[in-house]
Amino acid sequence: MSNANSKDERAERIERIQEIVREDFDRIQDTSDPFIVLNLDPNSSREEVRDRYERYERFYRAENFQRLGNMDLTRKALDVRRAIGRSMVEIQSLFEKQEAENMIPAAGEHPDLPDVDPDAAAMGDIYFRDGLTYLRLGDFNAACRYFERACDYDPSRGVFLANLAYTQFKLDPTNESVVEETEPKLSQAAKMEPDNAEIFALLARFRINTSNQSGAHEALDRLEALDPNHPLLESLKKRANY
Numbered sequence: 129m130s131n132a133n134s135k136d137e138r139a140e141r142i143e144r145i146q147e148i149v150r151e152d153f154d155r156i157q158d159t160s161d162p163f164i165v166l167n168l169d170p171n172s173s174r175e176e177v178r179d180r181y182e183r184y185e186r187f188y189r190a191e192n193f194q195r196l197g198n199m200d201l202t203r204k205a206l207d208v209r210r211a212i213g214r215s216m217v218e219i220q221s222l223f224e225k226q227e228a229e230n231m232i233p234a235a236g237e238h239p240d241l242p243d244v245d246p247d248a249a250a251m252g253d254i255y256f257r258d259g260l261t262y263l264r265l266g267d268f269n270a271a272c273r274y275f276e277r278a279c280d281y282d283p284s285r286g287v288f289l290a291n292l293a294y295t296q297f298k299l300d301p302t303n304e305s306v307v308e309e310t311e312p313k314l315s316q317a318a319k320m321e322p323d324n325a326e327i328f329a330l331l332a333r334f335r336i337n338t339s340n341q342s343g344a345h346e347a348l349d350r351l352e353a354l355d356p357n358h359p360l361l362e363s364l365k366k367r368a369n370y
Contacts, residue, residue, distance in 0.1 A: 146201060148187075153204040162215030162222075173341040177219050184212045223342060244282050252282030259291060268299045286320030289313060290327040294334055301337065310334055318350075325355035329364065336367050344368040 156165050163170045166180050188209040193202040244252070259274030275292035282288060293313035300306045314331045321327055332347035348370055351358055364370075 142196060145196070146198075149201055149204050149208065152184075152208045156208055156211040162218040165211050165215040166219070171339045171341065173345065174223050175342075175345075177216070177223075181212060181216045185209070188212070244284050248281045249284075252278045252280075252285060252288060255281060256285070256288050256291070259295075263291070263295060268295050271295050272299065284320070286317035287324050287326055289320065290317035290330045293317065294330045297334060297337075307338060311338075323354060325351055325358055328354065329358060329360050332364050332368065333360075336364065341368060345370050 168180055188205050193205045255274045256278035259271045259278060262271040262274060272295050275288060275295060278288040279292055293310050297306055297310040314334055317327050318331060328347045328351040332344050332351060335344035335347060348364060352361055
């Protein structure tokens with residue numbers, strides 16, 4: 129009886145393996161999208177992609193199928209394995225391109241910034257603080273106006289630009305052109321003040337809101353390195369599933 133049960137279990141396991149391979153093989157025949165090949169959402173993070181690839185890689189090892197003695201199944205399994213390998217390379221290239229476009233400067237790396245008269249810098253700081261006040265009150269329009277004045281008086285301050293860009297985004301978060309303009313402005317602000325934790329908090333918030341999980345994790349890493357006790361760090365990590 130135990131031998132019969134063992135044979136039944138083995139037959140069921142092989143049948144299930146065949147079903148999985150058929151599903152994966154059919155999927156790779158119908159698409160060239162590397163995320164679909166790996167059965168992933170296109171907004172998946174680098175960690176999610178790596179975990180899924182490693183699961184497939186373990187399952188589709190040649191020795192797992194050669195012992196089954198089914199040449200057609202083995203051939204399909206190897207085709208799937210090759211497809212997931214190519215897809216992993218493509219996705220890694222996409223991540224590298226995205227990171228290059230959104231590159232956060234190294235800590236302590238400061239670009240050349242315009243010289244600002246001390247009186248103008250002081251006025252910029254006053255307008256910036258007024259902008260923060262209106263931002264806390266929820267008046268985004270007024271906050272934008274004050275942040276714009278702050279940037280006019282002192283264009284050397286990345287935190288002024290970051291708050292202006294993020295507040296403009298908050299005013300119209302579904303506007304595609306606004307969303308497209310916000311990322312480069314925040315990245316530029318980070319380049320201007322690479323040691324300012326507040327800029328990276330805003331950058332992380334924006335990337336979380338736009339489902340750029342890998343970018344959010346990168347910004348959170350910098351935020352934590354600059355200020356491990358930042359009041360928003362833990363809540364942003366939870367929002368980013370980090």
